Amino acid sequence: MSDSGTLADIGEFGLIDRITGSLPDHPMVILGPGDDAAIIKTDTASVVISTDVMVEGRHFRKDWSTPIDIGRKAAAASLADVAAMGAVPTGVVVAFAAPADLPTAWAVSCTAGLRAEIEGAGAALIGGDVTSADAIMITVTALGDLQGRAPVLRSGAQAGDTIAIAGRIGWAAAGLAVLSRGFRSPKKLVDAHRCPAPPYEAGPAAAKGGATAMIDVSDGLIADARHIAKASNVVLAIDSALIDVPEEISAAASAFNLDPREWLLTGGDDHALLVTIKKGNPAPAGFVVIGVVEPAGDKGAGVSVDGHFVTIAGGHRHFGA
Amino acid sequence: MSDSGTLADIGEFGLIDRITGSLPDHPMVILGPGDDAAIIKTDTASVVISTDVMVEGRHFRKDWSTPIDIGRKAAAASLADVAAMGAVPTGVVVAFAAPADLPTAWAVSCTAGLRAEIEGAGAALIGGDVTSADAIMITVTALGDLQGRAPVLRSGAQAGDTIAIAGRIGWAAAGLAVLSRGFRSPKKLVDAHRCPAPPYEAGPAAAKGGATAMIDVSDGLIADARHIAKASNVVLAIDSALIDVPEEISAAASAFNLDPREWLLTGGDDHALLVTIKKGNPAPAGFVVIGVVEPAGDKGAGVSVDGHFVTIAGGHRHFGA
Numbered sequence: 001m002s003d004s005g006t007l008a009d010i011g012e013f014g015l016i017d018r019i020t021g022s023l024p025d026h027p028m029v030i031l032g033p034g035d036d037a038a039i040i041k042t043d044t045a046s047v048v049i050s051t052d053v054m055v056e057g058r059h060f061r062k063d064w065s066t067p068i069d070i071g072r073k074a075a076a077a078s079l080a081d082v083a084a085m086g087a088v089p090t091g092v093v094v095a096f097a098a099p100a101d102l103p104t105a106w107a108v109s110c111t112a113g114l115r116a117e118i119e120g121a122g123a124a125l126i127g128g129d130v131t132s133a134d135a136i137m138i139t140v141t142a143l144g145d146l147q148g149r150a151p152v153l154r155s156g157a158q159a160g161d162t163i164a165i166a167g168r169i170g171w172a173a174a175g176l177a178v179l180s181r182g183f184r185s186p187k188k189l190v191d192a193h194r195c196p197a198p199p200y201e202a203g204p205a206a207a208k209g210g211a212t213a214m215i216d217v218s219d220g221l222i223a224d225a226r227h228i229a230k231a232s233n234v235v236l237a238i239d240s241a242l243i244d245v246p247e248e249i250s251a252a253a254s255a256f257n258l259d260p261r262e263w264l265l266t267g268g269d270d271h272a273l274l275v276t277i278k279k280g281n282p283a284p285a286g287f288v289v290i291g292v293v294e295p296a297g298d299k300g301a302g303v304s305v306d307g308h309f310v311t312i313a314g315g316h317r318h319f320g321a
Numbered sequence: 322m323s324d325s326g327t328l329a330d331i332g333e334f335g336l337i338d339r340i341t342g343s344l345p346d347h348p349m350v351i352l353g354p355g356d357d358a359a360i361i362k363t364d365t366a367s368v369v370i371s372t373d374v375m376v377e378g379r380h381f382r383k384d385w386s387t388p389i390d391i392g393r394k395a396a397a398a399s400l401a402d403v404a405a406m407g408a409v410p411t412g413v414v415v416a417f418a419a420p421a422d423l424p425t426a427w428a429v430s431c432t433a434g435l436r437a438e439i440e441g442a443g444a445a446l447i448g449g450d451v452t453s454a455d456a457i458m459i460t461v462t463a464l465g466d467l468q469g470r471a472p473v474l475r476s477g478a479q480a481g482d483t484i485a486i487a488g489r490i491g492w493a494a495a496g497l498a499v500l501s502r503g504f505r506s507p508k509k510l511v512d513a514h515r516c517p518a519p520p521y522e523a524g525p526a527a528a529k530g531g532a533t534a535m536i537d538v539s540d541g542l543i544a545d546a547r548h549i550a551k552a553s554n555v556v557l558a559i560d561s562a563l564i565d566v567p568e569e570i571s572a573a574a575s576a577f578n579l580d581p582r583e584w585l586l587t588g589g590d591d592h593a594l595l596v597t598i599k600k601g602n603p604a605p606a607g608f609v610v611i612g613v614v615e616p617a618g619d620k621g622a623g624v625s626v627d628g629h630f631v632t633i634a635g636g637h638r639h640f641g642a
Contacts, residue, residue: 030367030472031472031474034475034552035406035472035474035475035476035552036371036402036403036405036406036475036535036536036537037369037370037371037402037403037405037406037408037463037465038369038370038371039367039368039369039370039406039467039472040367040368040370041366041367042363042366042367042368043366045362045363045364045366046351046360046361046362046363047360047361047363047368047464048358048359048360049358049359049360049361049412049414049447049448049462049464050357050358050359050414050448051414051415051416051448051449051450051460051462052416052450053416053418053450053452053458053460054452055418055452055453055454055458057455058452058453058454059452081357081358082357082358084357084358085356085357085358085360087358091370093370093371093372093462094372095372095373095374095416095460095462097374097376097458126370127370127371127372128372129372129373129374129460131374131375131376131379131380132376132379133376133379133456133458134378134455134456135454135455135456137374137376137418137454137458139372139374139416139450139460139462141370141372141414141416141460141462142358143368143370144358146360151351151352151356151360153352153356154355154356154357155356214357215357216357231355231356
């Protein structure tokens, strides 16, 4: 079948055929696409589930990102949430809404990006829904398996625990700032906005290595550290000197006359994994220690940076409130 | 908190608080909303999953349906898919996209409708995502448990099996026809378009009662019977005399000078459950026999009505192809 023309030419079932063509076998998939529902194995009597929606114009722009990047990014958000429970991603379903005049090649590339990210995280595309809409909207729901471990919640951090992080922070925010100012480079930063690179394996690794709390950094380091702090009723005391400032971010911040730490501390969308590790345990492979958990003080639970309690909101607010 | 004003006034987290407020306990829920992901029990080493998206202007109109009806309808589509595997719905996640100027009261009512349908089907709302968008889009992903049974696929029908159906057919199509012509009554038909009433319990009941194939009727009886026929390589021979024509549908068809059987045979969106039952087994409670499975003949696998092989397409085609 040709991928010239638009979705109006191939129709709903034509698109589904292209998305689900030659799906690889996966040991956890009992039933893939094609029936009323899909079926995933759950070896240990529970299943982890997270859903995430991305909307054209809100979460991505077609003129800033390739369709492959957009597909990858849409899948990454849900997969990272599953990893942040300490689970291994298994199966994913996707709801794909798009205008009938969307070029077929764009839709096919986008769904190829979805599959690349899903399969790269070790999971399988197992089903979905396709419909027409005025704007592109991609809802990704990922399932994960805890392999018999307890889930790592946001509420388990204890005073004395080590704070550590795996994956990039600040990169997507720096890339967005570059694009917003009309530039297309440095490419490494722009690419980081277009497509995150969550450290999926670090989630289960942290769970095995004594993680007491974990979250994926989608709103920004401070905002997401605060989620752990509030849920655990502690203070996450971050030492910014322990956070490496990558040269690319330093250079871009300098060019815009900004403090690079703002991107590192408040930039979201990189889907790093932020954990607290049981006192005495070493940081698991891939994690960098960036602070220590302290008891909640006079100001209650929250986040401090270099000894200063931080009250900025941070994170994107939908609906503008 | 007040529900006057718009989503811009309460913001993303205000809406989430309203949606997840006072969620009831559920025996299958290990972890509900509030962390990176939710966790559902899976007693029998597998989980069924289906996702379904509804878009304003495509699947519903705010001036035709109440927000409660729209929420219920969005949830029903996924829940019915899970039931159509013979599974019991357990947990549901919802991605809700809406304009920032949507009245808060509308969003709260819609999510109340989602919860009503989810809880009415015996399942629990366990998580979701909320974002802004130009149009309302609701993606519902439902999980289900097979309770140790084999799933009932589309591909298991065998010559000699009985064809049976549970739930309404033609009602939603008749209601849509009424609304499309500018009428608001008969209310029972219009309500059927606004909110389906899938027979969720009939799915597991059919699985226990010898169902060899099952599908939920979302595209129309003939179109969905054809899905079973093609997957099973048989002919589903429907005897239209066995399909009761409800008085409401008969009266509306008469008023519009239409054949009521068109609605019954081709109308979708009621989410009836269509099954084939192993030869010799009685129809399970709630099911009405409407035909018999025959071997594929000269014309291949497909559907016949009153002895005539039917080739009409039937069913809504997204993207217009």
